[in-house]
Amino acid sequence: MNLHPLRLFVGVVAGSISVVAASYGSTIALTEILPTGVTCPLLTAAQGTCLNSAGAFVTSAPSVLAFAGTGLSMAGLQVEATFADGFSQTLTWAGTGGAAGGVSSAPGIHQWSLSNAGDTFTTDWILANSASSSSNITEIILSGLGGVNGAGQATIFDRTSVPDTGGTTNEQTPGSHSGHDLSISSGTLNTYSLLVTYSNVFRVPSAVCTNSGAGSGNQRTTAPCADEWATLMIHFNSFAGIGNFTPNSTLSFRQDVDNTGGPLAGGPPEVPDPLAVPEPTTLSLLAGGLGVWGMVARGRRRAKA
Ligand SMILES: [Ca+2]
Secondary structure: OOOOOOHHHHHHOOOOOOOOOOOOHEEEEEEEEEEEEEEEEOOOOOOOEEEEEEOOEEEOOOOEEOOOOOOOOOOOEEEEEEOOOOOOOEEEEEEEEEEEEEEEEOOOOOEEEEEEEEEEOOOOOOEEOOOOOOOOOEEEEEOOOOOOOOOOOEEEEEOOOOOOOOOOOOOOOOOOOOOOOOOEOOOOOOOEEEEEEEEEEEOOOOEEEEOOOHHHHHHHOOOOOOOOEEEEEEOOOOOOOOOOOOEEEEEEOOOEEEEEOOOOOOOOOOOOOOOOOOOHHHHHHHHHHHHHHHHHHHHHHHHHO
């Protein structure tokens, strides 16, 4: 099962998206995906674009408990790396001492790591594809849906508010304070071309969005406020440029995270299975009249598998 159908969106949005110039000649395109029926905010050019998809969903927790997430507090975060040769690996974030944390895979021909050593609002993430790797990294997906830290808190990604004046001004989701969109700080290549996608939007029970700053009229005013997200995808090689994240290279970037008061609830919409097999007890009750039909249905399921 693939919890991250974001790859499907890469080709869809690449043609119509606004691209923001980043440092070192690189470009970043920011996109957010809201569930069908949740109205997209009117984003500024710097904030990127928004689209709706039935595959996206709303996640929730009782509160945003900590707005100063660190490498340590992100324990439990799921990080999936995909390589150009088709290899894919998902690792669970863990603390590595002090305020630092990360994921790292050393053996084999797909050696990579992602880490952050402090407060994510002010401290860079560092992505590395080792010189021992034999393939480019094409995509990194980070998801707070997979787990929680030792205090039972999940990790979510807080986007930049407009205007981003700090503190609680324009914080949107209550308790989140200002966030920070993914931005490139430095890298060993000078023409990274990133498509950054935020999906599976987060909300707290309160319907209020805190929009106190001037110029905030383009934000959503009721939850989900669309500044906090459970899933972040970084896709390489979306536009002109070197693109793919080659072996023996690093990328330093900034992205703010917060921690929630409890695990994330919510998930992909349930799709009814028209050939679902009844529970055994139900099946026995129906055996007289519908038993033959049930056996036919099961046979069809086996045939599809
Ligand atoms: Ca915020």
